[in-house]
Amino acid sequence: xxxxxxxxxSGVAAxxxxxxxxxxxxxxxxxxxxxxxxxxxxxxxxGEMSSGEDVGPAGAAGTQENSRKEYAQEEYPLLYGxxxxxxxxxxxxxxIGKEYEVLPGDSLWDISEKLWGDGWWYGELLAANEDxxxxxxxxxxxxxxxxxxxxxIVRKEAKYGGMQMGDYSMDIPGExxxxxxxxGEAWANLALSGEGxxxxxxLAQDKKEETVQTTQDWEACTRRIRDYVGKYHSENISDLxxxxxxxxxxxxxxxxxxLWQMDLSNGRQAxxxxxxxxxxxxxxxxxxxxxxxxxxxxxxxxxxxxSFEEKEGYDPQTSSVNDSNMSIQxxxxxxxxxxxxxxxxxxxxxxxxxxxxEGTQPEPADTREGLMERIxxxxxxx
Numbered sequence: 001x002x003x004x005x006x007x008x009x010s011g012v013a014a015x016x017x018x019x020x021x022x023x024x025x026x027x028x029x030x031x032x033x034x035x036x037x038x039x040x041x042x043x044x045x046x047g048e049m050s051s052g053e054d055v056g057p058a059g060a061a062g063t064q065e066n067s068r069k070e071y072a073q074e075e076y077p078l079l080y081g082x083x084x085x086x087x088x089x090x091x092x093x094x095x096i097g098k099e100y101e102v103l104p105g106d107s108l109w110d111i112s113e114k115l116w117g118d119g120w121w122y123g124e125l126l127a128a129n130e131d132x133x134x135x136x137x138x139x140x141x142x143x144x145x146x147x148x149x150x151x152x153i154v155r156k157e158a159k160y161g162g163m164q165m166g167d168y169s170m171d172i173p174g175e176x177x178x179x180x181x182x183x184g185e186a187w188a189n190l191a192l193s194g195e196g197x198x199x200x201x202x203l204a205q206d207k208k209e210e211t212v213q214t215t216q217d218w219e220a221c222t223r224r225i226r227d228y229v230g231k232y233h234s235e236n237i238s239d240l241x242x243x244x245x246x247x248x249x250x251x252x253x254x255x256x257x258x259l260w261q262m263d264l265s266n267g268r269q270a271x272x273x274x275x276x277x278x279x280x281x282x283x284x285x286x287x288x289x290x291x292x293x294x295x296x297x298x299x300x301x302x303x304x305x306x307s308f309e310e311k312e313g314y315d316p317q318t319s320s321v322n323d324s325n326m327s328i329q330x331x332x333x334x335x336x337x338x339x340x341x342x343x344x345x346x347x348x349x350x351x352x353x354x355x356x357x358e359g360t361q362p363e364p365a366d367t368r369e370g371l372m373e374r375i376x377x378x379x380x381x382x
Contacts, residue, residue, distance in 0.1 A: 075173070075296045076303035078151040080124075090152040091306045093245040093253065094128075096218070097147035104141045108133075115147055124149040151245075153303055162307065167314045167321050168204060168284060171307035173300055184352020186345055188289075188328040192304070197272075198292035200301060203328045203340060204308075206316045207285045211338030215254060215280070218244045224335050225256065233343050236261050243302070253305050254278045257298045260291075260346050265358050272350070273297050276342040277305035284310050284321055287340050289328065291349075 078093065100111060108126065109119035116124075126136055128146040133139060155171065162171040163178065172178070172192055181191040181199055188201030215221055222242045229237050243255040257275040264270060275298045277288040286308045290301040316322075332344030 073296060074299050076153050076156075076299045078153055078299075078302070080121075080149050080151045089156070089158065090154050091247065093151050093153065093247055093306060095148040095151060096244040096246060097149070098219075099144045100147050102139050102141050102143040102145065106139065106141070108136055108139065111145070116149075121149070153306060155307065157303075158307070165324075167311050167319060168281075168286070169309050169311065170286070170304055173304070183349050183356070185330055186349035186352065190326050194295070196293070196295070198290070198295045198297060198300075200288050200290040200297075200304060201328050201345075202286070202288055203326055204284055204286045204321050204324075205326070206320055206322050207280055207283055208338040211280070211285050214336050214338050215252070215278075218242075218254065221336060222256070228334055228336075229258075229343065233347070236347070237343065245306070247306065249282070251282075252280045253302070254280075255298070255302050255305065257301075258343075260350065262350055262354060264354065274342065274346050275301040276340070277301040278339065279305045279308045281308070281310035283314055283316055284308075285338075287328075289340065289342050289345060291346065 097115075100115065102111070108122035112121040112125060113119045115121070122136065125145060125147070126133060127150065128148055132143065132145070139145075157171040157174055160172070160174065162169055173194060176192050176194045179191055179193055180189050181187065181193070181201055188203070190202045191199050192202065193199040225242075226240065229240060237258050237260060239257070239259040241257055243253075245253040245255075247253060255275065255277045257273065260272050260274050262270045262272075272291055272293055273295075275290045277290070279286045286305065288301050288305050290297040292300075328340060328345065330344065330348060332341045334341045334344075
């Protein structure tokens with residue numbers, strides 16, 4: 001199975017876009033290095049719906065504590081509870097939350113108020129713990145309840161057909177194109193890109209046993225990722241947030257987003273939003289690395305990842321997605337075996353981009369010489 005003819009989005013083409021973003025003030029720039037940084041949230045108008053917006057049992061907007069900052073209007077919000085969408089036109093995702101230990105005097109209503117700000121959501125606790133709770137009025141101190149809720153994302157791009165390959169399919173955001181992306185030694189030979197500075201690098205391959213092992217305990221995996229970021233990228237990364245969902249047929253979706261900060265030679269700083277998504281189907285793992293400026297890349301990566309579907313009858317023994325030679329490089333070593341390291345990739349891409357923009361890019365020979373050293377280090381480029 002081949003990738004077909006792809007439109008190439010070269011580093012030079014991306015450079016013209018990013019230079020405008022970095023130096024025109026469209027991205028949050030610091031007026032002085034010691035001055036207060038402008039946050040993305042000051043640049044973008046708030047959307048009508050926030051990610052994970054509650055729609056109450058009667059259809060009225062509810063309340064929800066959401067620690068993730070809003071950087072752009074939500075393109076593909078995750079809706080909880082009753083929503084009015086096209087029948088059959090939504091993807092259902094079960095949020096995997098932390099356990100809650102029942103305290104003396106607790107009721108399901110009280111717990112729902114603590115977790116989500118509204119007691120009406122007690123039905124979600126019942127649904128997530130139906131094997132444990134027979135009578136909603138009888139819960140006992142010490143019981144450990146699952147706190148994930150059921151959400152839906154309206155599949156508004158499905159009508160356009162998306163990307164249909166021999167072994168899998170996925171939706172593509174409206175008016176986005178398919179091509180490649182590269183800058184310096186960072187590249188991906190399958191990328192989705194939208195107008196302006198927003199794109200998603202895609203890597204689909206046969207599911208690896210080490211990936212399954214790494215994500216089996218997602219809580220422990222997120223702690224290791226945080227430790228890695230603290231050790232190698234503490235000065236560049238902030239606002240790191242994680243999500244975990246289950247879909248039909250035991251499929252899983254993992255999402256984590258972060259803010260990447262860059263120092264410029266003129267003493268200023270710039271920030272871009274990045275998001276990593278991965279879906280594990282029965283036989284395939286599909287990874288999506290998205291970067292954008294004034295755009296909801298988090299919601300878009302989550303949408304595209306959730307829409308990824310393995311075709312019925314796929315057999316990697318007879319026709320493997322690995323035969324497509326799809327690749328994202330470099331792939332730096334790190335503890336999370338089987339998973340793409342997005343931090344090292346983003347670092348390589350934007351370091352090279354800034355070097356090219358500022359005329360400080362090293363000679364090609366130096367770049368080649370240092371490449372193997374950089375990608376062999378857990379922290380990537382140094």
